[in-house]
Amino acid sequence: MHERRFSAVFFLVALTNLSAAAGQSSRDTADAIFLGRFVTLDPTRPRATALAVKGGRILAVGEASSLEAYAGRRTEKIDLPGVTVPGLADAHAHVSGFGEQLATLDLRGLDKEEIVARVKGEAAKTPEGDWIQGGGWDEGHFRPSAFPTAEELDAATTRHPVVLDRIDGHSIWVNSRALAEASVSRATADPPGGKVLRDAAGEPTGILVDHATAFVRRIVPAPTPEKAERRLRAALEAYARSGLTIVHDAGADRETLLLYKKLLAEQALPVRVYAMANGRGELVAETLARGPEIGLGEGRLTIRSFKVVLDGALGSRGAQLFEPYADAPSERGLETMGDEEFLGLIRAATAKGFQVNAHAIGDQAVRRALDAFEAAGPEARRLRFRVEHASVIDPADRPRFAKLGVIASLQPMFAGEYARWSEDRVGPSRASWVLATRSLLDAGASLALGTDYPASDSGDPLLNFFCAVTRRAADGTPPSGFHPEERLSADTALRLLTAGPAFAAFQEEDLGALSPGRYADLTVLSDDPLSLPAEKLPELRVRMTIVGGRVVFRE
Ligand SMILES: [Zn+2]
Numbered sequence: 001m002h003e004r005r006f007s008a009v010f011f012l013v014a015l016t017n018l019s020a021a022a023g024q025s026s027r028d029t030a031d032a033i034f035l036g037r038f039v040t041l042d043p044t045r046p047r048a049t050a051l052a053v054k055g056g057r058i059l060a061v062g063e064a065s066s067l068e069a070y071a072g073r074r075t076e077k078i079d080l081p082g083v084t085v086p087g088l089a090d091a092h093a094h095v096s097g098f099g100e101q102l103a104t105l106d107l108r109g110l111d112k113e114e115i116v117a118r119v120k121g122e123a124a125k126t127p128e129g130d131w132i133q134g135g136g137w138d139e140g141h142f143r144p145s146a147f148p149t150a151e152e153l154d155a156a157t158t159r160h161p162v163v164l165d166r167i168d169g170h171s172i173w174v175n176s177r178a179l180a181e182a183s184v185s186r187a188t189a190d191p192p193g194g195k196v197l198r199d200a201a202g203e204p205t206g207i208l209v210d211h212a213t214a215f216v217r218r219i220v221p222a223p224t225p226e227k228a229e230r231r232l233r234a235a236l237e238a239y240a241r242s243g244l245t246i247v248h249d250a251g252a253d254r255e256t257l258l259l260y261k262k263l264l265a266e267q268a269l270p271v272r273v274y275a276m277a278n279g280r281g282e283l284v285a286e287t288l289a290r291g292p293e294i295g296l297g298e299g300r301l302t303i304r305s306f307k308v309v310l311d312g313a314l315g316s317r318g319a320q321l322f323e324p325y326a327d328a329p330s331e332r333g334l335e336t337m338g339d340e341e342f343l344g345l346i347r348a349a350t351a352k353g354f355q356v357n358a359h360a361i362g363d364q365a366v367r368r369a370l371d372a373f374e375a376a377g378p379e380a381r382r383l384r385f386r387v388e389h390a391s392v393i394d395p396a397d398r399p400r401f402a403k404l405g406v407i408a409s410l411q412p413m414f415a416g417e418y419a420r421w422s423e424d425r426v427g428p429s430r431a432s433w434v435l436a437t438r439s440l441l442d443a444g445a446s447l448a449l450g451t452d453y454p455a456s457d458s459g460d461p462l463l464n465f466f467c468a469v470t471r472r473a474a475d476g477t478p479p480s481g482f483h484p485e486e487r488l489s490a491d492t493a494l495r496l497l498t499a500g501p502a503f504a505a506f507q508e509e510d511l512g513a514l515s516p517g518r519y520a521d522l523t524v525l526s527d528d529p530l531s532l533p534a535e536k537l538p539e540l541r542v543r544m545t546i547v548g549g550r551v552v553f554r555e
Contacts, residue, residue, distance in 0.1 A: 029072035030054050032549060034522070035064055036080030039530060040514035051084075053520040056298055056548035081543050083528040085494060086514050087245025087521030088461040089501035090386055091409050095239075095249045095273070096256050097169065099231025100223075101454040102238065105134025107241045108457060109165060112142045112152065115164070119156035120526040128159045131220050135165030135454060137173060138315065140420035147197060150176045150206025163216050167417070169455040170313035171209040174216055179204055182215045191215075193336040195318075198253075210312040210334050223257070232259050239271045240552040242460050243542035246272035246511065246523040247484060248409075248450065248501060250357070250388060251307040254283050263295045264328045270552040271545075272300050272521070274505040278359050279306035279345050280337070288352050298548055299510055299519060305355035308345060308386070309336050311365035313455075314391060314425050314434075315417065319362035319391065326427035333362050340374050350379045355384040357409070363433065370400045381405025386504060389452070391418075392426060392433050393440070402444030402489055407504045410437055412493075413451040414462045416473020419482035431483070437468065438486040448504035459530030461497060465529060466537040476538070490530050520549040 030052035038048040038061070045061055052059040052070040060067055071077070105122060107115050115137055122132050139145050153162055153175035161178035165171075179185070186202045194211030196204050208215060223231065239247055249256070252275045263269045277287045284306070292304035312318015312334045317325050320333040342358070349356050358369040369387045373380040386407040391414070401408050414435055423431040440447060449468060453459025463474045468488045473480030481487060488496070495512075502512030510519050524544035532540065545553035 003259075007503065010134060012287065019193060022066040028059070028070055030059050030067075030070040032078055033067055033071055034078050034080050034084070034546075036524070037083045037528070038514055039083060039085045041086050041498060042513045042515040044515075048514070051514060051520070051522075052096065053549040056519060056550075058514060058516050058518050058520050060516055080238070080522070082513075082523045082524055082526045083527065084522050084524045086498040086512055086523070087395060087547065088243050088497050088513045088523045089448075089511075089546070090239070090244055090246070090450045090453070090459065090461060090464075091131065091248045091249045091448035091501035091504055092452050093239075093247045093459060094452070094454060095235050095247060096228070096232055096252070098238070098459060099228075099235035100133075102133055102234050103227075103231055105132070105164070106136050108136035108167065108511075109141060110137065112148055116152065119153065119162055119164075121224075123157035123160050126160055127227045130160060132160045132162045133164070133220065135169070135192045136167050137164055138167045138417065138420070140315075140417065145421065145424075146204070146219055147207045148173055150179055150204070153206060163220060166316055167455060167457070168313035168315045170213075170318050171207055171316035172213045174206050174208065175498050176206070178216055179206065182219055184208070188215070193334050195334065207390050209316050210318045210336055226342075227256060229259055229262070232256065233268070235265070236263070236270050236273075239459075240545045240547070241542070242462075243525070243545050243553075244461055245522040245523060245545060245547045246274060246501065246505075248274040248276065248360075250276055250450075250452070251278050252276065253278055254286070255284045257303060260301050261296075264301050267297075269297070269300045271547055273302075274305075274507075275301065275303050276305045276307035276550050277303060279308035279349075279356070286350070288348055288354070294506075295510075299507070302505065302507075304353070304506070305357055306345060306349055307357045307359065308342060309325060310368055311336055311358040311360060311362050314361055314422060317425065319392065320365040320368075320380050321362040321426070322364045322394070323430075325417045325425055326490050327424045335365075337542060339368060339372060342368070346372055346495070347378050350376055350383060351532060353383065356387060357388050358405045359388045361391040363397070363430075366390050366393050367397055370397055370404065370406065373404055373406050374400070383477065384506065385502060386448070391435060392430060393436055395433060395439070398436065398440055398443040398445070401440060401446070407448055408445045409450060410435060410440070411449045411450050411452045411456060411464070412437060412468035412471075412488075413453070413456045413458060415467045415471045415482045416457055416475070416477060419473065419478050422458070434483070436486055437488055441488075441492070447496050448498070448500040449493070450501070462525075462537070462540045462542065465490075465497060467491050468496070468536075469537065470534050474538075490532075494529060520546060522546040
C-alpha cells in the first residue's frame with residue numbers, strides 16, 4: 001500500500017511548456033490548470049474554482065471559464081477532488097527524530113506493561129548486546145501515573161541495553177544494563193542542566209532528564225550515513241503523505257543539513273524544509289561563516305536561523321518555572337542554556353542576519369527569552385526571533401511578544417497531553433497559562449503552529465488543526481477541551497497553519513495563500529475544513545499534496 005503511495009511522490013504534473021497556444025504569448029501559458037474548490041485565504045478572492053500554474057508558481061486564480069485564457073496546447077488540466085487549501089505547514093517538527101521514530105519502537109499511548117512486552121518482543125529478535133531503542137512513552141498513560149524504573153524494564157531484557165525516549169524527548173527510561181554501560185551510578189553527579197532521578201538510597205532509578213540523557217545517548221551507536229539518509233527520506237515522504245508542504249526543522253545537526261543539501265541536489269526533497277541549525281557546538285561558527293542560505297532550489301531549502309534550548313520540558317519537570325512544581329515542591333526545572341551563552345549567540349547571529357529561535361517552556365525560560373530578545377533591540381523584530389513552545393507564560397509577558405515583534409511558535413497538538421498532566425505539574429492557577437493560543441493572539445502576538453512531533457502525540461497537521469479548534473487530543477479527550485477559552489476559530493487555525501509559519505520563516509510573499517506569484521503549494525482535503533462542524537474534523541483526509549505545482553502525494 002505504501003509503496004504505491006511512494007510511487008506518486010515526484011510524479012511530474014507538468015514542467016514543460018514548449019509551445020504556446022495560438023495567439024498567446026508563452027509568458028501567460030500555464031503548465032497546468034487545477035480545477036476544483038479552492039479556499040485561498042486571499043481576502044481579494046477567498047474562494048475559487050481554478051488555479052493556473054507556471055514554473056511552480058501560481059499564475060492566476062479564478063473561475064474555470066476565466067482561466068481558459070491561460071490554457072495552451074500542452075497545458076495539463078487536473079481535477080482536484082474535495083477542497084484545496086494553501087499548503088499546510090508544521091512550524092516545529094523534528095525531522096531526523098521522526099525518521100528515527102519510524103525505525104524504532106513507537107510506544108505512544110501504551111501503558112507500562114504493554115511497553116515492557118514490546119521491548120521483550122524486540123529483544124527476542126535482536127542480537128545480544130545490541131541496543132534496543134524506542135520512544136513516545138508518557139507516564140500519563142501509566143497507573144499510577146509515575147515515572148517507571150530500570151528494574152521494571154529489566155523484566156523485558158538484561159541481555160540488551162535499552163533506551164526509551166519519553167514522548168517529549170527530554171528524558172529517557174533505560175534499563176540497568178544501559179545504566180551500567182553508561183557508567184551511571186550513585187556516584188554520578190547531576191550535570192548542569194540535567195538530572196539523574198534517584199531513589200531514597202541515592203541509586204539511579206533509570207530515568208535521566210535533559211543534559212543527563214547525554215550519559216547514555218553518547219554511547220548509543222549513531223546510525224550509518226546510509227541509514228540516516230533512509231530515515232530522513234522516510235520522514236520527508238511521510239510529511240508529504242500527511243498533507244504538509246513545508247516543515248520547519250526545529251534543530252538540525254550538521255549531518256542533517258548536509259543530507260538536506262544532498263537531497264536537494266538530487267531533486268529528492270518532496271516538501272520544503274526551513275531548517276534551524278543547532279545553536280550550540282561547532283555548527284554555529286560554520287553556519288555563521290556560510291551566512292544565511294535562503295530559498296535554495298526554488299525555495300525548497302532555507303537555512304537562516306538557529307535553534308537554542310533554554311530549558312527542559314514540562315512533562316519531565318525540566319521546564320524552568322519561577323515557582324516550584326506543584327507535584328515536586330523542591331523542583332523548579334532546569335536551565336539548559338545560560339543567559340550569557342544565549343546572549344552571545346544572539347549577538348553573533350544578529351551580526352550575520354540570522355533568526356534566533358529559543359525553546360522556552362517554563363514561565364521563567366519564556367521571560368529569559370523575551371528579556372534577551374529585548375536586549376537585542378529592533379533586531380528582534382527585523383529578524384523575527386521566535387520563542388518555540390512558549391508553553392507556560394506569565395500573563396504579564398503576553399503583550400511583550402507584540403511589543404518586541406517576537407513570534408510565538410506553539411503546538412496545539414499538546415492539548416491532549418496537557419489535559420492529562422499539566423495541572424499535576426503546575427497546579428490549577430498556572431494551568432490556565434498553558435498553551436494560551438487565544439490569549440496570545442488577543443495580546444497581538446504573531447503565532448505559528450506546529451506539532452513538535454515526534455515529541456508529541458502526532459505529527460498529523462489535520463489533527464493539529466482539530467486540536468487548535470477544539471483543544472482536545474486526537475482521541476477526542478477531554479470532551480470539553482483543555483482550557484476551552486483558548487480555542488481558535490477554524491479560519492484562524494488554518495491561517496496559523498499556513499500564513500503563520502510562512503511569516504515566521506520570512507516566506508509570506510511566497511507561501512501561505514493561493515495568490516498569483518506565490519508557489520503552487522496545495523493541500524487537497526476530502527472536505528471543507530472551514531465549514532465542517534468540529535466533531536466531524538477527525539474525518540478529514542488528505543487526498544493530494546502538491547508542492548511547487550508538482551504532485552508529491554496522491555491518495
Ligand atoms: Zn521541539
